[in-house]
Amino acid sequence: MSTPTEVRPIPRRERRTSILDMGGPNSINNFASSYTRAQQYIGSTLIEQGGNLIEQLSRQPSVSNEEAVEFVTPDSYGPFRFQATNEVDEECAVDTEETSLLPELSRISTKRSSFTIITGNSTVPQTVFNSVNTLVGIAMLTLPFGFRLSGWLFGMLFMLFTAFCSNITAKYLGRILRQYHHLSTYGDIAHEFGGPYFSYFVTFFFIFDLTGASLTLIILFADSLSIVWPHIHALKIIIVGLIFLLSLLPLSILSLFSLLGILGTLCIIIIIVLCGFLSDQQPGSLIFPEATSMLPPAWKNLLFSLGIFMAPWGGHPVFPELYRDMRHPGKYSKSCNISFSTTFFLDLAIGALGYLMFGNTVDDSIIKTIMNNPHYPKYINKILCLLMGLLPLSKLPLVTKPIITSYENVFGLTPKYVVVDKEGQLADTYGFTRIVARAIFFSLLLALGLLFTSFGKLVSFLGSAICFTVCLALPLLFYMKLNGDNIGTIHKVFLKIGVVLSLSAAVIGTYSSLAMNVTE
Template sequence: MQDIKHEETYIGSNFRQSIFNSCNILIGIGILALPLGFHYSGWVIGISLFAFCLGVTNYTAKVLAKCLDYEEGLYTYADMGAAAFGHKARLAISILFSLELIASATALVILVGDSLHTLFSDTSIILLKVIAWMVMTPLTLIAIRYLSYFSLLGILSAISLVAVIIIDGFIKHDKPGSLIDHMETEIWPSWASLPMSFGLIMAGFTGHAVFPTVYRDMQDPRQYPKMVNITYAVTTVVYLLLAVSGYLMFGNTTMQEVTLITQNIMLTDGYWRPLNNFVVWLVAINPIAKYALTLNPINLTLELSYYSSPFMEECLNSGRGRRTALKVLSRILVSTIVVFIAINFPQFDRIMGVLGSFFSFTISAIFPCICHLKLYGETLNRKEYLLNVGIIIICCILSTFGTIWAFLPTDHV
């Protein structure tokens, strides 16, 4: 098994493909929540919080690679946690990061369903989600290095989405929905709803559960820090353009969830309708390119657990094609569970709030710093040690309040 992993790393993704995959993960569904995050936080705190999340997650993405290199044989988030806290922690860590990825994948399915339902309102949204499952599940069977081509599609659709929204803003000359005559916005937040912004803004940086896979798949891991910096540079430009444009166009009337695109724009008069239909198709296509990459770490973890069992190993080796059959069935089952959740819990905004507040802060900020302190604490200088402690404390506070507010009834926020 070890030889197989090294071989996959050797023939893995090149620098450009790694950037595509990383950008595709980061420029994800969180982009649609950013204008609402700014609506809840106001300009000053919104931009400050955005900069904080950007800086922290860029740093922890590099910390992840450092922790994975602590010893031989660390390939996943669970491996890293086991090295830091012992093998008893592996199961809990695997469950935690798997829940985050399942929540992300669920949000992707909801996003596809909601977007297509805007175009095909007479079609059952459940049927549309099932169709999304039929389209996206086969992609989970493709090797990660080939997913970079789909990642490029996702990146192009995200950039096109931002471009079209800005064009819409300049086409329309009067509010709402105009960048020429923009809506009223707030410098400071409504303090009662501020915690809702924590998760919505942090959700845009929820890619760390996948970064170990990207890192281990790189042909030249030494280029990983440079790859992370380029990824974050591209992400920052795209995110800020949409966040600022969306908030200016709809201001304090910014609706929740994906409706920034599918309702704020589609229900506002004065736009060129074909262009807006194109926007909705972009929103629908974007998750398709991310779905397989999001579920890849879960599938990898499950398959490694199968192979680590002597009984399963014996069964798999006793017949031709059994290993492939198990892989296919396992990945179909995981995808089916995700779609089942998406059908039964269709509230995109709540999922994004929890995803950002609890999972993103925990997995993308808190946990990497804790592992860093545990594995390298004795070798860190005082400045870096205090930096990690500070990140943990601040993110714990933001995560706690953001998670609580994400579960409050809508009329309370």
């Protein structure tokens, strides 16, 4: 006879309802929770934390028979995710840097086993907000330079092509997850496609991309602030030192701190538009725009712009986790359409307005171009200095976190357990060895930051070598293999053409970004 089950809710901290809870699923509190989870996805999408946790628990010398074990069973919306856990975890849960911010859980427990159902919490507006926040990044600041290289005709074609194709492949990833309920991340899909070694290959691609993204933020910080304090090397040392200190903060704080990045990015967009109307002198005016070109001024630079127009979609691999976090995954396609359309128009506004304001004199960063323009009020530079100081500080800790987690797991630096003192506080989350390892990592990052000096070349390289591969080519390959039974012959032909075009653009764009001088 089977043991009767007991249904009980997950323990919650009691708190009073407030005006922040008004609005049901779309309340301010729920938006905040959805945003925090999305930041966790961005910070750990390359790391299979669940597997690492189980591996760590399996290495512990003793495991009680009373310890709960959870299994994975699919349902129509998402996986039942099972994790090694025990009764103490519920009573003495401690937030650490490794704490996973999972969607809403519904648990059915017995004495020996515990079933956890992950249904997802985010509504369509919350998913759109998180998606746009993921996609809108500093790569958009080089889009005016992309138009300078490509001209209006090819620039618009490249922007439309990359936005449309990235939207399609994001939907393909959602279709894969709808059929394979045990998958949750881009890394899971890569593992299902090609096994562990292929998953390692994809993870290497991502870590390479995150390293490059870190370097672009360091270069952008130094280039922008060097206009008021011309010591680029010293500025790079300062920003890397600050990020090292911030890396010691837990993820829960970093995700909230990154909210400054959203506000900073929004302010930058507003300032770029306002600057166009603050001056009636060329260059830098939308009242009297600079001369622009319909076709590329130099055809040899056209291919260089490929990576620049692809780079804004670099957050694409986070979409599988945003899909799993949805309350109603059936609305995922609608969310993608809104998210990619919104991001496209924001990117187009920055690219087109920046090109109209400065024409063929625009630099590889529109911020640097504005700050070097003497026609604007002096307070513009002060505001931009503040924003360009906050933007890298808000983004770099989350960008570098997956890399840190990776090497700490590889070298066994991740703690196997959490030490809690008598008052229930963390006693020793960071050992001396981990701090030294992080100091070495940031020293290497600083060395690379001092070596690379061109923001535009780095964005073009990352957009070509990484984004064309992981945002377009690989999702098409995944879909052809994993959902092949549901694909018609003509559809497969188009998918294969898409793979060939994506890989060709990756190779050609990468070569152009390495071989050409950004100022040509």
